[in-house]
Amino acid sequence: MLSKRIIACLDVRDGQVVKGINFEGLRAAGDPAELARRYNAEGVDELVILDITATLERRRALADTIRAVARELFIPLAVGGGIRTEADAAAAVDAGADKVSLNTAALSNPLLITTLAERYGSQAVLVAIDAKWEGDRAAVYVRSGSTPGHRDAVDWAKEAEDRGAGEILLTSIDRDGTKIGFDCRLTAAVSQAVSIPVIASGGAGTLDHFSEVFTAGRADAALAASIFHYAETSVRSLKQHLRLHGIPVRL
Amino acid sequence: MIALIDYKAGNLTSVRKAFGALGAELFTPERADDLATADAIVVPGVGHFATTKTLGPEWIEAILARVGEGRPLLGICLGMQWLFEGSEESPDLPGLGLLNGRCYRLPSGEVKIPHVGWNSLDFQHENSIVDKVEDHAQVYFTHSYVAPVTGDTVAVTTHGEPFASVVQRGHVAGVQFHPEKSGDVGLQVLRNFLSMVA
Numbered sequence: 001m002l003s004k005r006i007i008a009c010l011d012v013r014d015g016q017v018v019k020g021i022n023f024e025g026l027r028a029a030g031d032p033a034e035l036a037r038r039y040n041a042e043g044v045d046e047l048v049i050l051d052i053t054a055t056l057e058r059r060r061a062l063a064d065t066i067r068a069v070a071r072e073l074f075i076p077l078a079v080g081g082g083i084r085t086e087a088d089a090a091a092a093v094d095a096g097a098d099k100v101s102l103n104t105a106a107l108s109n110p111l112l113i114t115t116l117a118e119r120y121g122s123q124a125v126l127v128a129i130d131a132k133w134e135g136d137r138a139a140v141y142v143r144s145g146s147t148p149g150h151r152d153a154v155d156w157a158k159e160a161e162d163r164g165a166g167e168i169l170l171t172s173i174d175r176d177g178t179k180i181g182f183d184c185r186l187t188a189a190v191s192q193a194v195s196i197p198v199i200a201s202g203g204a205g206t207l208d209h210f211s212e213v214f215t216a217g218r219a220d221a222a223l224a225a226s227i228f229h230y231a232e233t234s235v236r237s238l239k240q241h242l243r244l245h246g247i248p249v250r251l
Numbered sequence: 252m253i254a255l256i257d258y259k260a261g262n263l264t265s266v267r268k269a270f271g272a273l274g275a276e277l278f279t280p281e282r283a284d285d286l287a288t289a290d291a292i293v294v295p296g297v298g299h300f301a302t303t304k305t306l307g308p309e310w311i312e313a314i315l316a317r318v319g320e321g322r323p324l325l326g327i328c329l330g331m332q333w334l335f336e337g338s339e340e341s342p343d344l345p346g347l348g349l350l351n352g353r354c355y356r357l358p359s360g361e362v363k364i365p366h367v368g369w370n371s372l373d374f375q376h377e378n379s380i381v382d383k384v385e386d387h388a389q390v391y392f393t394h395s396y397v398a399p400v401t402g403d404t405v406a407v408t409t410h411g412e413p414f415a416s417v418v419q420r421g422h423v424a425g426v427q428f429h430p431e432k433s434g435d436v437g438l439q440v441l442r443n444f445l446s447m448v449a
Binding site (some may be wrong): 094 | 362434
């Protein structure tokens with residue numbers, strides 16, 4: 001049976017892992033290669049490196065960081081943040097990324113999804129959607145959550161799939177960094193609308209939050225950052241907890 | 252030297268890196284003639300079966316000649332599917348035909364397609380490619396098409412229905428998963444392939 005994946009996210013700025021609350025107030029949390037090694041040893045299923053300020057400051061994802069992390073890592077590695085062109089994606093792939101994550105650029109230039117899917121295969125193209133509730137509608141935001149994308153998150157996920165995306169990385173802006181739990185309503189709405197895997201992100205605070213997002217939220221994978229960075233929870237103990245609750249995981 | 256066939260189906264960096272971690276150096280032949288010196292051949296690949304058409308008759312002939320001489324061959328993901336007679340994904344394009352059967356799309360329904368993530372290898376019988384790998388070990392997959400379960404199937408994996416996830420006939424082996432992305436289990440499979448190389 002296919003396991004539910006636990007993905008650790010390294011939000012990187014200037015070569016250091018940082019993690020903010022609601023995308024603001026960043027604080028340092030460590031060396032990316034060191035964290036990657038620790039997560040790998042603990043049995044994390046996948047890693048995501050997000051160059052979180054890249055879009056705002058128009059910087060490209062740091063190839064050196066990717067190389068340092070990819071050197072000893074034999075699990076899938078996705079890279080996002082500031083990937084705007086085919087050349088940006090190629091630089092990330094050449095440095096060792098298995099997947100690239102498109103966010104702002106995918107919305108402003110959806111053809112980029114198809115271009116990259118044709119060049120590297122859909123499995124290499126992740127479309128990241130940052131969403132927050134506005135009444136009964138989940139609205140897409142871009143530029144690190146600062147700018148309305150004027151799109152409905154469910155519709156945009158479906159379009160991204162049609163254009164060749166291999167997975168959706170869905171972040172709840174309302175929950176990001178809050179540790180009050182994943183947005184299961186948002187995740188389930190998107191997961192049921194597409195046939196590609198949906199990675200839930202934003203809000204992980206307890207082990208039960210993960211169980212919830214895999215059941216009520218219908219997530220295929222769950223991503224977290226701060227809960228792992230500060231060693232509040234190890235990936236292994238999380239997976240043991242999930243297995244006890246009947247959720248298939250790789251241990 | 253081991254030849255890593257580049258037919259523009261995805262990125263070879265991670266495959267090269269994983270073999271490198273095991274001390275094996277791979278070269279990428281530019282022409283089919285370059286295969287003459289290969290001690291073993293690795294055919295990686297992700298994506299559409301149609302991309303294998305880049306490997307024209309001269310490549311097929313050279314690969315089959317090396318296999319005929321007893322040189323080990325490993326197909327990874329799409330490269331494994333290419334070992335079979337063909338695929339529903341590109342019905343007019345023949346595969347290498349070293350293994351019997353045709354590849355087909357996994358039926359959706361209860362499960363999501365593509366099949367992405369970690370899933371278990373359930374052994375059908377033992378063979379050298381899975382030496383020191385535990386039954387039900389988990390490995391990383393990303394694909395929509397699969398190879399049929401036949402007498403050459405070493406392990407099956409179930410996603411909706413069982414499919415061949417590891418195959419081996421003599422010195423020809425294939426894995427549907429990505430050993431270069433499957434942690435220690437994946438590295439062990441690559442190590443097993445290296446030990447088949449004289």
